[in-house]
Amino acid sequence: MPLNSTTAAPVPLRIMIFIHSLHAGGAERVAVDLANQWYIHGHDVMLVTQTDDRGDVYELNHHVERVALNTAGLRGVMANLRRLYALRITMQRYRPDIVLGMMTTASILSVLASTGLRCQVIATEHTHPPAQELSSFWLRLRRYTYPRAARVVALTRDTASWIVNHVPGSNMAVIPNAVHWPLVNGEPEVAPPQRNGRSRLLAVGRLHTDKGFDILIDAFKDLSTVFPDWDLVILGEGPERDRLQGQIDVAGLAERVSMPGRVGNMRQWYHACDIYVLSSRVEGLSNSLLEAMACGMPSVAFDCETGPREIIRPDIDGLLVTPVEDPQALAAALSGLMHDKQARKTLASRAVDVRDRFSMRRVLSLWQEVFNDIQHQDKKG
Template structure:
């Protein structure tokens, strides 16, 4: 067998941060540990990677990232990406090509169909996805031609089945890495005696609903003077969120430290986790928080939280999703009741098993070998 051959080729735009990018690295590590030869193919190089590759996992950077100018430029750029990926497939002859997210999945089908087993994956819920019509049409063509299509949630799988004729999507949630591994940057959480922390984590992006969370917390701050809110993450909305925080008079009660790599320490130093998203694929951070034994309040957006939280048993779901008053009411229930927080936290830790790596890897193995999950 050729020494240049790989068993699994994972196609993704970059490793700059995000749920799908972390899943790509975790899958690469898991299969490499099982003796497989794994390659991750990205459009970008490693200069801005948020997730380092495990030893033994190869990286091929196509160097074809960047915005295109106009429809013709976009078409030419994608043709170059397909050609470059096709050359890699011919050279390394992977048994499986795994596309991550819509664009990576479409490129994988176009480049590797007929040469390898091709698996497409959706990591967001399409109705809440901002995807150009060009890519929507390509997805409609490509996904029925993949050997398998995988979604993170039952809701997304149902949408794919209903809107893409010929697709029968399977559901594999993200795994939680337990114990959580530390990475860079390391920032120790402040621990102030007598203060309680409400924690939120995610990209500083409108879809995460942090503006609504700030409005909800502004109602709660006078009622719970010993609670503070920390929002971890980075993104384009930082300036707007900081301005809103200050406008609401919360500068002393709300902090936005940025992105941190030592998440276990922050979960451990918090009393309650909140997910305020308007839309979610699944939510790695919600699973992590529960695995760390944190009681959680989450908005009941179309997909994601309702397939993680077992309502009334290990967390609270808030309806409607984009309503600061409803979010404030859900948070009040737990912020005011330490016994309820403790009861929910005890069962939240079940997430370590429900979303454990061994269970999730077994589901992927079935798909890789052509069996239904």
């Protein structure tokens, strides 16, 4: 996806970012990245969460004010009214120019809490809406609030098209996540095991049904006898760990498939493996795929409804696999690369272009365009 854009010199803004927590997750990391970068670029930034800082995974610049509403875990209508009240009081105290709601419910609450205040709300979608599990209550609120937001930002063109068709009146923009480069080590640091002459497939993500690791294990089962010197590593944590481990054990792959958990030193792992695999049933925009390609990994991904097709240029810097959720199709695509070391090198040499195509500089310029446009429209209004 082309990200070429130019912007005028930015006017310092007061920006509030609202998100549930700073626990592990793609949107959480994006929230911290944006907060830190906007501070560096001269904006005044506050980051508001429902949880406190216990369990934080990502490091926020100490100049960015962190506010905890302490409204996590509450349920029911009265709980949401309490969240709205706490968020509105914080908005009134901080008096932001821009409020950025990170993910659907935070975006909805931000629009409602800002009613009558002199701030502009930007709603964001970080997953593809058809894959979300939202109650009819939140779906109705999204249809009510998104047309009232100054802008609705989607990660991909396909998600933007879905919102235009299903949430009429939304003023859309498409801004992808930026790739982290160079990757910075975090905790926990776990050293990859020695290769000992073996090759590895690598998959990364939350151990959740959406990530399709069960499909990947089935595909690797078909490949394991043909490629006895290849192993599979799945990095991440989540609710599907026990079920996936059971699948590995039943398939007799316990010595060939490992799940070391969540690691912070991802660059070492990308460099210690040979092919990156994204087996997701659904995606927003995969941070791990961007990182793997930035590290020069040849990558194979299911061509699910959104995400990979906006990162991978098929047969140039990676492979897109159809049909989605088909272990045989995935195994066939992987087999071709596992057989052909030169093909892996060729894809890897081009994959690093994502460092420029999805650079923080370009992504920040797209955000600045949105800010400039919102300010211009506000002045006209």
